[in-house]
Amino acid sequence: MKNLLQFLSLFLILNSLAAQDTVTVQTFTWDSTTRRAVFQFPDDPTQSYRKIIMQYNMRCHGARVGVGSVGCYEWDYSCNTFITDSTKQDSSLATIGNYVISGFNGLQFYYTTIPTFTYYNSFQKNVNYSGTVSEQKFAIGNGTNNTISFNSNDGVYRAQYLLTANELLSSGMKAGKITGLDLFVVAPGSKLDNFRIRLKHTKLNAISNPDQESLSEVYFKDTNFNPSGIQHFQFYNAFNWDGISSILVDLSYSNPASTTAPQLAAHYVGNVQQSTHANALERSLVWDGLSSKLDGGKLNAISNELTVSFWLFGATPIQPNNNSVLEGVNANNQRALNIHLPWSNGSIYFDCGFKNGGYDRIEKAAAVSDYEGQWNHWAFTKNAVTGEMKIYKNGTLWLTGLAKLNPIQLNSLTIGDASNNGIPYNGRMRELSIWNKTLDSIQINQWKNKSIDPSHPNYSNLVFYFPFQETTGALINDLAASPQHATLPVSLNRNQERGHQLLMNFTNSNLRPNMILVQGVYTGQVVTDIPVLDSIPNGPRTVRQYKVVNNDLILDSTFYVYAAAEDKIYLENGDAYGTTFIDPEDLIDIQNLKYYLRTPAKFELLSLVTPYGNNLDLGKDGKTFQFDVTDFTPILKGKCMLSMELGGENQEEIDIKFLFIKGIPERNVLDIANIWPFQRGYFSEILSNKRFEARKLRLHPTAKNYKLRFSVTGHEQNGEFTPRAHFVTVNGASSKKFPFTVWKECGFNPIYPQGGTWIFDRAGWCPGAPTEAFHFDISNLVNSGQEINVDYGLEPPQLDQANYLVSSQLVSYGPLNHKLDASIEEIVRPVSNRVEFDRLNPSCNLPTVSIRNTGADEIRTLKIEYGIKNRIKEIYTWSGVLSSLTEQRIELPVTQTDFWNPGPDSIFLFEAAILEVNAQSDEDLSNNIKRVAFKPVDRYNGSILFEFKTNNIPQDNSYKIVNSQGQIVIERSNMAPVTAYRDELLLPPGCYTLYVNDVSNDGLNFWYFPTYGTGSARIMRKVNNTVIPIKTFNPDFGGAFQYDFVLNGPVKTNEENLTGMLSITPNPSHGNVDIAFQSQLSNPVQINIRTLEGKIVFTDISNPGKSGQPINWSPKNLEAGSYFVQIIQNNKIVTRKLVVQ
DSSP states (O other), X not given: OHHHHHHHHHHHHHHHHHHOOEEEEEOOOTTOOOSEEEEEEOOOTTOOEEEEEEEEEEEOGGGOOOSTTSSSOSSOOBOEEEEEEEEEEEEEEEEEESEEETTOOSSEEEEESSOOEEEEEEEEEXXXXXXXXXXXXXXXXXXXXXXXXOOBSSSEEEEEEEEOHHHHHHTTOOSEEEEEEEEEEEEOOOOEEEEEEEEEEEOOSSOSSOOOSSOEEEEEEEEOOOSSEEEXXXXXXXEEEOSSSEEEEEEEEEOSSOBOOOEEEEEEOTTSOOEEEEOSOOEEEEEESOOEEEESGGGGGOSSEEEEEEEEEEOTTTOSOSOOSEEEEOTTSOEEEEEESSOTTSEEEEEEEEETTEEEEEEEEOOHHHHSSSOEEEEEEEETTTTEEEEEETTEEEEEEOOOOOOOOOSEEEESSOTTSOSOOEEEEEEEEEESSOOOHHHHHHHTTSOOOTTSTTGGGEEEEEOOOOSSSSEEOOOSSSOOOEEOSSOOOOEEOOGGGOOXXXXXXXXXXXXXXXEEEEESOEEEEEEEEEEEEOOOEEEEEEEEETTEEEEEEEEEEEEOEEEEEEETTSOEEEEEEEOOSEEEEOOEEEEEEEEEEEEEEEOBBOOOXXXXXXXXXXXXXXXXXXXXXXXXXXXXXXEEEXXXXXXXXXXXXXXXXXXXXXXXXXXXXXXXXXXXXXXXXXXXXXXXXXXXEEOOTTOSEEEEEEEEEEESHHHHHSOOEEEEEEESSSEEEEEEEOOBOOTTOSSOOOSSSTTSXXXXXXXXXXXXXXXXXXXXXXXXXXXXXXXXXXXXXXXXXXXXXXXXXXXXXXXXXXXXXXXXXXXXXXXXXXXXXXXXXXXXXXXXXEEEEOXXXXXXXXXXXXXXXXXXXXXXXXXXXXXXXXXXEEEOOOOOTTTTOOTTTTOOEEEEEEEEETTBOOSOGGGSEEEEEOOOOEEEOSOEEEEEEOOSOGGGEEEEEEETTSOEEEEEOSOOTTOEEEEEEEOOSEEEEEEEXXXXXXXXXXXXXXXXXOOEEEEEEEETTEEEEEEEEOSOOTTEEEEEEEEOOOOOOSSBOOOEEEEEESSSBSSOOEEEEEOSOOSOEEEEEEETTOOEEEEEEEOOOGGGOOEEEOOOOOOSEEEEEEEEETTEEEEEEEEEO
């Protein structure tokens, strides 16, 4: 009758298992290009889930093994997984000044309402010399029939002339220093202020656009021209011609008003354009804390394709700093377009397109000249259909990104700052154009120096065009079709660019002035500086005045003023040169305000640090962890933002699934809330309550149980490698302090070996392993609905260079749903594809299950059935005490010799089922059975040997072999350094487990300790009197490894039928040898050592020790030769060969 009841119980369990339904939500996959996306989770309020499991799989890129950026990437980075729930809010204690002033970080701000300027000092050069050693002149062009003028109605002029290498060589000039230039004046004109001559080598044969890069200034001076005849310009900085390149000559001046310039003798150069000039005023807008915003309108015309282009001149005293040249957001206020040029690290970032919680990005480190001190043309393009993002600098492709497929949707666009007005750009801009078409490099290069007009081949795709050529005012004119003008918050003067900075609308021709290049050697040359002060208008500072109402920060007012008091005068390169003083009108005194910053609640599901990736092999299927995330049931519903953050999210390929197992949970999760937002706190900040200050929490009014959960990891040099005591205190109906130590031993990491210092213990984390979560039940300290006080802290002494990432939640539960219930949470062994149990598998010894008491009653007995699916089963009754909501691992004995036989169909599925709890059926049968796949262990026929070679630190190591009954059949410790021990396993058929331990957790070899040497552990077999390895264990195993294997029994011979462990070390020897024999029999053991002629040179009879301890013999001073070692016990014998050298 009892057997019938057990059968019926198992039948009901299996039917319950079959009836279970699991909803799988697939999120990121190996080929995902983003680590931030929105996914749809189940959202049926009538459906309950017994458990929610997150399956987290990581694989090296392309399943490859390599170093650096091949396979798994090299370094260990934090890689935390979050769910953001916008229906909840996090609040962080924050401080802010009652006045926030753009570009200012001090406490007292002197200001004026009168516009101000930044002054730049440049130095014109006057050259004198006392004597001429030699001088040669080389004419390029001649005659006076043609003239060329430098006239300008706006007082600015710039021209470039190309002198080809052939012309230079034909003139007779040789490689070397060019010290001057002669021009022939036909008719005089006005004085040309700031007249500059700049030269550069070039490979051009004709001119199309002006070249502004790498020009070398050789002449700079206000210059009067002679009435007529040759005008000589002595260079203060000789130009060293290389003898093979063409030379580009750049002439410019800047006068305060229209100018009648001199007429110069000139000549035509065939049909080749070797001359270009511009003489119209150009202006730029100085971004210095202001911004302009566009909303809607023509922004809706941009979707799959985009080009943004502009000229930019970064302010040399300020760049690089954190800034956004412009930023656009979609209807949900999510970034859809952004350009950091640069960020404070000197890299340029282009973000464009948003989908599934993330934006596409390309980035590249830039040279200083890319972002400050000179004009550069930038074009940023994206095609969301082809997935290409590109950046062009001065018409040349600078960076490309592929597989960038997020669509572009712009609802608003902020120019000169980020959309939240927090990181303004500092510098000058002109010719901003925005297109709903991806322009190619030819179009970009051909039009970067032209004002855009209807002749542009893609004019119909021009959405916005802001040249910034207004004289003054708040209006920024849009010159595209259907204009949508932009505005500034205040009127602003535009900057008038100087002649040498002209870039636009050059006229090309083949008329070029006659020039004579001079190569001379002079004595007594003296260069005198002539200081010249110039200015650029400043933009006003934006002043935002705040106040705090009910702990919320409120913007009270915004106004605009100019910085006053002492200011610096700069050189053209941005270096400080002097000071000037601007009389202030008043002072703003800034005081700190405390408030709570409120953001959408972000919950940490998993804290993990990526493994060291060099030469790491995670296999073609990767490694899979499973995490119980049932506590997060209230937020894992509907559309959820899932993100992986903190730097390591792209170190490996990631696949994350959520398994929603239908059924009744052990207790309903009514709510989960962050106590503090996930954040980083430095040791001193935590001690001073600047971070993780004490908080008052209002408990859920109908919950019956409450729990605090924490995960903490330490970082930086001291925070990472120094243990510290942490604590949580709760003050409710009563008080309690919960201490916990944030420390994790890494020598038993499930992913090993790794490329870096993976074995070193750390504060709460190990490379490639999840962080432990701490759980503190506070139910007996509090009452439902009451207000409690929670505080988190650290015990001193304080550590410098230490910070901690802290995740904290309050979980509220309903009452337990079952009175008597047990659940099989895990099959720990045997199991495959569960990396957290890899060190215990494959297994053929002591199946292990983890059982949880999911009911209210205490569990004292469990009847468990287990075995391979469709094969013979074992039943084991466990006795003990398992309290409510506690969990215990239970080892299950194996008594049947055929237990591990998978049968003819080779089914490798292991099952375990709870038949009875406290001698009766429990309430929820759906959690009583679990089935997992497993891999079979290695099997060996005949006798094998285990060889263990120590390194230079043998005291760290020991090993033992245990049979299926848990009995030690072989054990060894106290070994000598750099010595090989070889044990012959003459053991009965069955399953055995090899345990190898290292008390220092650094294995037999670790790269960080080269002086320790290298040991080894191997399974060997004797083949034709030669011992060969058949399995070698990795010596970089950390703290221990275990290996299960099956011996099928020795090969039958006439003599060799004694079972036991026989060790002869060393073999070969030099006369002294250690022999050990271990057997489970109690009979006396005789040893004979014979020569090849049969002469006995050593003999002894000994009785085995207690508990199967080995018998040891140590014959000394054996002569060189070959011997036979015979072990005789219970009329059985084994013989092995010994060689003495």
